[in-house]
Amino acid sequence: MDLQAILDDIHDSLSPRRGEGRVADYIPQLAHVDPKKFGMAVVTVDGAVHLAGDAQEPFSIQSISKVFTLTLALGKHGEAIWKRVGREPSGSAFNSIVQLEYEGGIPRNPFINAGAIAITDLVLAGHTPKEAIGEIVRFMRYLADEDDIIVDQDVARSEQATGFRNFALANFLRSFGKLDHAAELVLGVYFHQCALALSCRQLARAGLFLANSGINPLTGHRVVSHLRARRINALMLTCGHYDGSGDFAYRVGLPGKSGVGGGILAVAPGKASVAVWSPGLNDNGNSLLGSLALEMLAARTGWSIFGA
Ligand SMILES: NC(=O)CC[C@H](N)C(=O)O
Secondary structure (H helix, E strand, C coil): CCCCHHHHHHHHHHHHHHHCEEECCCCCCHHHHHCCCCCCEEEECCCEEEEECCCCCCHHHHHHHHHHHHHHHHHHHHHHHCCCCCCCCCCCCCCCHHHHHHHCCCCCCCCHHHHHHHHHHHHHHHCCHHHHHHHHHHHHHHHHCCCEEEEEHHHHHHHHHCHHHHHHHHHHHCCCCCCCCCHHHHCCCHHHHHHECHHHHHHHCCCHHHHCCCCCCCCCCCCEEEEEEEEEEEEHHHCCCCCHHHHHHHCCCCCCCCCCCEEEEEEEEECCCEEEEECCCCCCCCHHHHHHHHHHHHHHCCCCCCCC
C-alpha cells in the first residue's frame, strides 16, 4: 500500500473544498486563522511519516489536548478519576451545561468541556497552575519527542478573556463540591492546554502510543499499559466527537478526538496515528474536511476497528 500516494490523492481531491464549514469564532483569536488551511499527517507504528498539505504548520489543538490530560490524570490518580467523571457519550454539545445539573456535577465523560475541566482539576493536584501547564507541555514534548512544542499565549489569553461558559461550567462543578481548586486556577491551566500549538506531524507523533499498545515506538518508552491504551481509545471512539461521535464511528470506524481549532487525531490500532487539520467545522463543532479526509483514508487503507 502506497500511503503517500493515498494521502496525496485525498489531499488533491478535497483541496477544492478548502474553506467549507464554519471557523470557530467564539474564541476571538481562532477567527484569525486562514480557513483554507488543510494538512494531513500519518505516522505508522514503524515510524514512517507521510505528510500532505499544511502538515508542518502548528495550529491550536484545543479539545484534542483532553486526550493527553486524561492520560496524565490516569497516571497520577489511576481509576479513582472515575469518581469525578463518567464514561458515557453525552448526546449534547461540547460546552453544554444542562446535563451537569441533572447529574449532580458528574460530567458525562472526560472529553466534553465540563469533564475536561474536572480532569484538569485532577492534573492540578499538588501543583501551582504554572507547574501544571509546564507538566502538560513537557508531556507533549516527551510524547512527540520534539522540544519545540509550545502554548500559543495569544490563544490562551483570548479564551481567558471570553470563556464565560467555561467559567460557568467550572463554577457549577465547584458548587457541587466536584472541583478541588478555584475555578480561575483550573481554567488558567485548561485554557493553556487548549492553546497548545502542534502541527499535524507533531500531533500524529504524540498520539502514536495509542496506536501501539501504549508504547511510543519513536522512543521505545512505555507511556501507558496496553489495557489503558485500549480504554483511552474506547473513550475516543464513543465520546471524542461529542454529539457527532456515532457518525464518526460509522463513517471512519476509528477512535478519534476533535478540537474546535479544526484538528482531529485518529488512531488506527496496530497501524498508525493520523492527524488532520482544516479549520472549517460542521454543525457538531468537528472539522468538516478533516472528517471527510479521515473517512476517505479509512476507506482507502481498510483501517477500521470493526473488522478487516
Ligand atoms: N471543542 C473544543 O475544542 C472546545 C475547546 C475550547 N477551548 C473550549 O473550551 O470551548
